[in-house]
């Protein structure tokens with residue numbers, strides 16, 4: 001008799017088959033998902049490659065800047081909306097840097113959208129030198145004024161690259177693209193009293209920024225450019241010997257601003273000594289004029305007088321007037337160009353000094369101090385309106401009571417001579433001020 005089928009065995013077999021089927025289908029699923037995963041990686045790589053071939057400058061962008069995100073918004077500000085760091089950008093930089101006269105200079109102007117930077121860039125371009133500007137357009141004062149200066153420069157064929165002096169890859173790139181003969185370094189955190197509110201900004205721009213620039217100029221640039229840069233009359237600090245001479249002591253700065261400019265002069269000495277950089281420091285004395293800085297007294301006073309708002313006038317503790325050696329912008333520009341023209345070549349290359357190099361420092365002042373109250377009187381006359389004066393004793397804010405430049409060294413070496421008195425210079429400033437803000441308000445009204 002046939003024995004009955006062993007049902008427990010069949011069930012076991014069935015379970016085993018089921019198990020094998022599950023294992024197999026799991027294997028198939030995992031194999032196909034691996035395949036899918038590999039395929040998607042391949043597709044992504046292919047897409048990136050395709051994208052890169054079409055937009056190579058985007059890669060450059062991330063390479064050249066630590067703050068690429070901020071930079072990407074700058075691209076549209078170039079004159080023809082070219083991509084930063086790309087071939088078209090390099091062409092624009094080279095074209096702006098090309099001199100239009102035989103043996104013209106090739107100058108990188110930092111702080112080119114600033115007050116002195118704009119005037120110097122224009123003057124250089126007008127006489128046929130090649131100029132490329134660099135400016136970070138920060139908001140220390142109304143950036144729209146800096147943009148307006150940038151437009152003015154652009155109309156004269158000067159490109160202002162939107163970037164920071166602390167951006168070493170950008171500086172390196174610029175000095176790679178153009179063998180600049182000179183750097184006119186005017187980018188800085190200016191303002192004496194603001195240093196109490198934002199001390200770090202002075203260290204960042206006036207110390208770290210200067211070092212960043214000198215590092216690239218000394219170690220990377222080939223040839224090394226000659227450097228002319230903006231120091232300040234404020235380095236004389238608590239010095240009481242007048243008029244201020246370059247031979248006087250400058251080791252008692254009264255503000256952090258002054259201390260960072262003094263530090264800059266010491267740093268300049270070091271880079272000259274170690275690397276053979278030719279460096280000229282210019283001590284500016286309260287520069288004023290059209291396209292000026294709204295944070296400065298003559299500018300903000302004009303604003304307030306026209307709006308019927310009060311102005312604060314400082315008076316020295318002993319009751320004497322605070323005085324400044326106000327210097328008109330055109331005179332300062334001549335001094336800057338004189339310094340560039342007489343600057344000797346740097347002697348080093350690749351971070352190695354080949355011989356002693358030129359190291360200079362000059363006062364660029366007007367040589368006739370004027371009480372601030374008198375400056376206000378001139379403005380009142382020009383504006384046809386009385387100021388609401390609020391006179392207070394000079395607070396502990398880093399201000400010095402008096403400045404007066406001895407410019408005999410600049411006269412001798414740079415051919416410098418200040419020819420504009422305060423009344424003449426302020427007249428030109430007021431004419432510009434009225435025109436500029438009139439045009440601006442009409443533009444805003446029609447927008």
Ligand SMILES: O=C(O)[C@H]1O[C@H](OP(=O)(O)OP(=O)(O)OC[C@H]2O[C@@H](n3ccc(=O)[nH]c3=O)[C@H](O)[C@@H]2O)[C@H](O)[C@@H](O)[C@@H]1O
Pocket residue numbers: 190191192231232233234235284285286287295296297298311312313314322323324372399
């Ligand atoms: O030549 C320089 O070394 C310096 O000149 C100016 O600094 P400052 O002379 O203080 O120029 P303003 O801020 O325009 O002040 C001019 C005068 O007006 C006075 N003042 C300023 C502001 C104010 O509200 N009231 C007032 O009486 C100041 O005490 C000073 O005597 C610039 O702001 C600095 O960047 C530059 O380095």
